[in-house]
Amino acid sequence: MKLEMKSEAGPAEEKSQLPPMQLMQVLHTPWAFYAVRAAVELDLFSVIKQGKKTACEISSQANIDPRGAEVLLNSLVALGFLSKHEDKFENAEVAETYLIPNTPLFMGHYIKINAEMQKAWYQLADVIRSGKPVMEVNQQIVAEEFFPALASSIFPLNFFNANVVARELKIDELAKGSRVLDVASGSAVWSIPFAQANPEISIDALDFPQVLNVTKEYANKFGVDSRYKFIGGDWHECKLESNSYDVVILGHILHSEGRVRSEQLIAWCQEILKPGGQLVIAEFFLDKEKTGPVPPALFAINMFLATANGCVFSQEELESILKSKGFGKSRRLEMPGYGKESPILIASK
Numbered sequence: 502m503k504l505e506m507k508s509e510a511g512p513a514e515e516k517s518q519l520p521p522m523q524l525m526q527v528l529h530t531p532w533a534f535y536a537v538r539a540a541v542e543l544d545l546f547s548v549i550k551q552g553k554k555t556a557c558e559i560s561s562q563a564n565i566d567p568r569g570a571e572v573l574l575n576s577l578v579a580l581g582f583l584s585k586h587e588d589k590f591e592n593a594e595v596a597e598t599y600l601i602p603n604t605p606l607f608m609g610h611y612i613k614i615n616a617e618m619q620k621a622w623y624q625l626a627d628v629i630r631s632g633k634p635v636m637e638v639n640q641q642i643v644a645e646e647f648f649p650a651l652a653s654s655i656f657p658l659n660f661f662n663a664n665v666v667a668r669e670l671k672i673d674e675l676a677k678g679s680r681v682l683d684v685a686s687g688s689a690v691w692s693i694p695f696a697q698a699n700p701e702i703s704i705d706a707l708d709f710p711q712v713l714n715v716t717k718e719y720a721n722k723f724g725v726d727s728r729y730k731f732i733g734g735d736w737h738e739c740k741l742e743s744n745s746y747d748v749v750i751l752g753h754i755l756h757s758e759g760r761v762r763s764e765q766l767i768a769w770c771q772e773i774l775k776p777g778g779q780l781v782i783a784e785f786f787l788d789k790e791k792t793g794p795v796p797p798a799l800f801a802i803n804m805f806l807a808t809a810n811g812c813v814f815s816q817e818e819l820e821s822i823l824k825s826k827g828f829g830k831s832r833r834l835e836m837p838g839y840g841k842e843s844p845i846l847i848a849s850k
């Protein structure tokens with residue numbers, strides 16, 4: 502087909518050789534999110550788990566339109582959340598693990614919060630223009646409103662990884678009386694597997710008072726609360742004894758603190774760790790040029806929307822901060838649950 506129209510960059514005819522698929526993929530990616538969100542809202546994965554298998558059975562049990570059920574279910578097969586043999590649908594393992602309400606790793610709450618966060622993303626051009634975030638989740642008042650729900654909803658994202666870290670750090674071999682500090686504990690997702698791995702250690706969890714209610718709830722749910730001490734407040738104003746912890750955990754906190762406060766936080770950790778103690782950092786990492794991988798590159802925008810100074814670091818940047826604050830060489834642990842962009846960095850004092 503010959504295109505007569507001319508663009509500023511030259512005849513459209515020449516440009517028409519480039520298929521628009523890369524752009525179309527980006528434009529349509531949100532549809533995948535909406536499909537999963539609708540299926541969770543309609544509780545279709547539970548209906549399938551209960552034994553309804555055909556689109557007709559599922560639609561009748563869920564009380565939804567049969568044709569609607571069919572298109573949605575087929576799209577969930579395409580996305581890998583269901584499989585289909587003949588006319589029967591089955592949950593894929595990922596759906597069984599994360600998309601069924603009242604199961605330990607249900608991610609429906611995170612899906613809801615994500616949908617809320619998208620309202621901020623709709624304002625992205627304005628925020629980039631003005632440089633002013635839509636909220637500042639690192640301010641205590643906002644944090645106490647925002648984080649109880651968020652911290653609880655992201656528990657399933659890291660529980661698997663936290664168990665890997667507990668094994669890799671040989672937490673079960675820590676001496677009796679060893680002390681762990683979980684900074685910005687949220688749901689205590691990073692420290693609960695430590696407490697489970699070794700009944701002789703104690704954990705201090707530090708977060709804003711409202712969020713600590715969530716920490717307590719989870720520690721209690723996993724039966725380890727008697728080994729926790731809860732410290733309410735901003736880490737920045739919290740004086741803890743020097744050389745007193747064997748392990749300090751920074752679980753997804755640096756990205757909301759930004760460069761300057763992250764440097765201060767790492768120095769603070771160095772001060773309170775015992776010589777030989779270990780700092781565990783869970784973060785999203787960008788590559789050196791900060792141009793990839795895609796998830797952390799987009800997460801950097803998320804931080805721009807939600808904080809005044811938040812950012813996503815490259816591993817090299819964090820290692821140089823660690824070195825400047827007196828830590829030895831750090832080692833990187835790949836997390837099977839996340840892939841290349843969210844490893845764990847472990848540094849020794």
Ligand SMILES: C[S@@+](CC[C@H](N)C(=O)[O-])C[C@H]1O[C@@H](n2cnc3c(N)ncnc32)[C@H](O)[C@@H]1O
Pocket residue numbers: 638639644648652655656659684685686687688689690691707708709712734735736737751752753754757
């Ligand atoms: C993204 S959540 C991470 C929670 C948990 N560590 C995890 O990985 O699931 C960030 C947490 O940092 C806490 N937080 C943010 N700024 C803080 C500060 N200045 N002092 C203490 N906690 C803070 C928030 O309340 C929230 O629980």
